[in-house]
Amino acid sequence: EIVMTQSPATLSVSPGERATLSCRASQSVSSNLAWYQQKPGQAPRLLIYGASTRATGIPARFSGSGSGTEFTLTISSLQSEDFAVYYCQQFNNWPGTFGQGTKVEIK
């Protein structure tokens, strides 16, 4: 099973600032990496797939990069609605496995 490790566990950011979240795979997953956003009491929502492709309706301030074992989700200018938990998921090997999540909180 591929283990996904996210860092940091918690990221404190002021509104308007940039947030950079990391996700590392225990072995190469090529570009088969997705990012999800989850707000309290809500289901996860797909943000990014294929490491860098934004899902339908996702604002351009969200961007993904990386391949192989190292991936990054960047939120260029945090808005109030972006404070949430973010999960990465590899789907290169079955079944897809999730990272443990990064909580983005208001500084």
Place this chain on the structure above:
Amino acid sequence: QEQLVESGGGVVQPGRSLRLSCAASGFSFRSHAFHWVRQAPGKGLEWVAAISFDGSNKYYADSVKGRFTISRDNSKNTLYLQMNSLGAEDTAVYYCARDHSSGFYDLWGQGTLVTVSS
């Protein structure tokens, strides 16, 4: 609009059974594989089970293999999860999720809470 709506959660005693349902609308249900993903209170996401578009292939996490059964009824646009021999470790919000076709999940239901407690 495209939607998944789970139901069937609740409080159940250890060792008992429960069946979850996930009703789909607004898209071609029979064209997609589906998954169940759960989230224990305060924890992360855990994949539970998956089923192919026609129901011919089913996959399970080791933690539920032999106890849970995933199924679907394409005539009713509904996904199911039969959960037997429930234990406290199965307490979680259970989400159904649509497989985009590549293995990531592009549509999620709102979740249904299963609490296993005596």
